[in-house]
Structure formats: C-alpha cells, structure tokens
Amino acid sequence: MARIPKELVDQIIQTADIVEVVGDFVQLKRKGQNMWAPCPFHNEKSPSFSVNPAKSLYKCFGCGKAGGVVQFVMDVEGTSYVEALKYLAKKYAITIEEEEKTPQQQLEQNERDSQFIVSDWAKNHFHRLLLNSEEGMSIGYGYLKERGLNLATIQQFELGYSLDSWDDLLKAAETAGYDKKYLEKTGLTVIKTDDQGQDTGRRYDRFRGRVMFPIHNISGRVVGFGARTLKRDDKMAKYLNSPESEIYHKSDVLYGLFQARQAIRTQEVCYLVEGYLDVLSLYQGGIKNVVASSGTSLTEGQIRLIKRYSDNVTVLYDGDAAGIKASLRGTTCSSKAA
Ligand SMILES: [Zn+2]
Incomplete structure (x- = not known):
C-alpha cells in the first residue's frame, strides 16, 4: 500500500x-x-x-x-x-506524489478498491472507443448526437461505447495488466457455463455493441454501467445493467446524483426522471437538479439519498404511480406530466 x-x-x-x-x-x-x-x-x-x-x-x-x-x-x-x-x-487539489505503481500493485491494495479501479479503467476504455474508434463514432456517438447531446455533456457524464465483440474489453484488460477476476466481480465479463451450469473457464464481455452510461456513486467513482443496444433485435434487451457487486448496490444509487447534488441543494428540489437520456437532456438544457433510478423501481435507499440534499422531489414520469407515492411517503412530492 x-x-x-x-x-x-x-x-x-x-x-x-x-x-x-x-x-x-x-x-x-x-x-x-x-x-x-x-x-x-x-x-x-x-x-x-x-x-x-x-x-x-x-x-x-x-x-x-x-x-x-x-x-x-x-x-x-x-x-x-x-x-x-x-x-x-x-x-482540495492537494497533490499526492506517489511512486509509480504497476496496475497489479494497484490491484493489491484491497479487493474493493480494485473493483473501483477496474471500473474506472473500463469507463475510460469505453469513452475512448466512443470518440476514437470508427464503430464507436459512427454507431455510438452518432446515436447520442441524434438524441441532441453535445460533446461537453458526453464528456461530463463520461459516456462510452463497447465494441460489438466478445473479448475487446477482456483483451484490453489483459494488455493493461489487470487481473481478470475483477472484471468478473464487477460484472464486466460473464462466466461461460456449460449445460450443467459448470464453469467452463471461458469468459466473455457482458457489454457488446452498446452505448455505455457509467453509473457514479455519490463521491463520483464509477460503480457500474447502464448500456443501451442500438441493434434492432426483439430478443435482445434494449438496456442492460451491471449486476449487483461489492461496490454496486442498485437500491442505493441514483443515476446523475453525483453531478446533480449541488444543484439539488441550492434549488431545494430534485427532479426524478425515468432514464439516462432524460437526465442528460435536462442537464444539458440547464436543469441540473435531475436524477433517474436506473434499472430498478424507486427504493427507500434512493429516497434517503435524495433527502440528504432536499426534502422535495418532483416526479417527471408516470411509471408505477402508486409505487412511487408509497416510496416517497414523508417527502414533499409532486408529479408533473413529462
Ligand atoms: Zn447515526
């Protein structure tokens, strides 16, 4: 250490x-x-x-x-x-001079920190692919541009693209010297099992050919990803999320809260929307106090998170209105048609 x-x-x-x-x-x-x-x-x-x-x-x-x-x-x-x-x-912008460490030494710090580190690395990898690969530019960036997002928003939320490949991330991780077990622990790769459910020892990338939305915790560290496919395939889930892990507890994370928290506090209200793109569009349009409950229905934990910053929540989607009202009990809540 x-x-x-x-x-x-x-x-x-x-x-x-x-x-x-x-x-x-x-x-x-x-x-x-x-x-x-x-x-x-x-x-x-x-x-x-x-x-x-x-x-x-x-x-x-x-x-x-x-x-x-x-x-x-x-x-x-x-x-x-x-x-x-x-x-x-x-x-506080204080520079800590550290001796250069190899990725492997960094990983040894501890299991949890290692999962943060590999998630951060993957986020950078996906971000580079979005802006610097032919496939990322034409498919991923093209899609985001079509949805009206500008480069500043894409950079601020660190959006990315995963290549339509079974092992692009796996290979890049190997080249960079990362231990593959952390790719598994964070759900970035999937363990291939045989018909009996036994581990075959083979691994493949979970996210393939998708626009990547990194999910940050409250202090800005990447804990997981939401990912949208751009293929027209009814058998494929349009959105895929990272599974629960030691660093990613879905019920305790809100998409956009890291970027929105100061605005929620100063404006004394939090807007709750349905999806990643809703958060990004509103944020880009100047409404910065906006979050989404990604991949889950709203939980008590998420409400507690919002209440650290404001007691007022305005829901901007229909969803399961009764469920949302129940979760928001004790909070000043209003709904507006989106
Ligand atoms: Zn206490």
Whole structure:
C-alpha cells in the first residue's frame, strides 16, 4: 500500500473543512455551536448527527459513530484510510506524489478498491472507443448526437461505447495488466457455463455493441454501467445493467446524483426522471437538479439519498404511480406530466 508522508497527511487534515466534507453527503443545519443533520449511517427522522466545526469532529447520538474528517470519509465511503486521504486530497487539489505503481500493485491494495479501479479503467476504455474508434463514432456517438447531446455533456457524464465483440474489453484488460477476476466481480465479463451450469473457464464481455452510461456513486467513482443496444433485435434487451457487486448496490444509487447534488441543494428540489437520456437532456438544457433510478423501481435507499440534499422531489414520469407515492411517503412530492 502506498505511504503518504506525515507532513502531507497533516496538510490534508488541516485543509479539509469538515462542514464542507460532511455537507457533500447530508444537509447540515446550524443549531447553537454545532451543525445538525439526519445521520448518514443510520435511518432516522429527527437529526441526531452533529458536526462540531471548531473541533473538526462529528458524532451521532443515535448510532454512536464519531470521529474526525478522515474517519468520516472512511465511514461514509467504506474505504481504507489511504483512500480517504486521497479522496480529501482530490477535493482540495492537494497533490499526492506517489511512486509509480504497476496496475497489479494497484490491484493489491484491497479487493474493493480494485473493483473501483477496474471500473474506472473500463469507463475510460469505453469513452475512448466512443470518440476514437470508427464503430464507436459512427454507431455510438452518432446515436447520442441524434438524441441532441453535445460533446461537453458526453464528456461530463463520461459516456462510452463497447465494441460489438466478445473479448475487446477482456483483451484490453489483459494488455493493461489487470487481473481478470475483477472484471468478473464487477460484472464486466460473464462466466461461460456449460449445460450443467459448470464453469467452463471461458469468459466473455457482458457489454457488446452498446452505448455505455457509467453509473457514479455519490463521491463520483464509477460503480457500474447502464448500456443501451442500438441493434434492432426483439430478443435482445434494449438496456442492460451491471449486476449487483461489492461496490454496486442498485437500491442505493441514483443515476446523475453525483453531478446533480449541488444543484439539488441550492434549488431545494430534485427532479426524478425515468432514464439516462432524460437526465442528460435536462442537464444539458440547464436543469441540473435531475436524477433517474436506473434499472430498478424507486427504493427507500434512493429516497434517503435524495433527502440528504432536499426534502422535495418532483416526479417527471408516470411509471408505477402508486409505487412511487408509497416510496416517497414523508417527502414533499409532486408529479408533473413529462
Ligand atoms: Zn447515526
């Protein structure tokens, strides 16, 4: 594991403003000397989670979680100490000089970080293919352009394209030195089984010939993908999503929330739409406080996520109206015809 010099650790901790860092995850409100919010670690209605800005500490009087700014990032992101420091360094534009590591050394940091790393690499691979390969340009980019998306939006949401091939990603991962087991763990590849369901030892790319929509968690790391085929084949699902993994829990992720969260907080309302392209079109049109519940019907976990930023949700699709109303109980919810 990489070592970060002590002076740099001190600099990161001194620079990081705990109110800002925590404020990226919950809506803090001042009451007396402390700031308060519903706890991000347990489910509750009245806030028992407090931040003391003067001492740079947080404490929840409900579940007992407490600590400083690095501990908060470790708790909320489920990462290691070093990863939490890196997260803060990135947020405050502090450069961490690390010795160059091979992809294999990076992968050894730990299983979870490895899955983040391979997902990020795959995202870059798909993005390159969209903008730099003949197939990606003509099919993927062509489709997105036809849907009115411009290059800035495509880059901001890091959209991509997977080649219509059984092993393009597999081969590229091998060349880049990544361990294939993380491709399996994140669902980027599929294990080929025989008639009895036994592993044949063969693997193939899950996403083939599809426009790729990377799904980010709340701190901007890619945890999975939504993927749309452009083939006219009734037997093929139009949309395919990454399966659940150690880093991707569908019920706790909303598409677009990473990009939308500041706007949701400042505008004090979150628009909920049906699909990836709805999010992208509205965002490009200047309505930035918009998210979609990708590949699932709306869950309690997703509502809790939105409520970190605003109590107001406006639903912009019909969907299963009753189901949505039930999930949104306790939230100021209105519906508008899309
Ligand atoms: Zn708590």
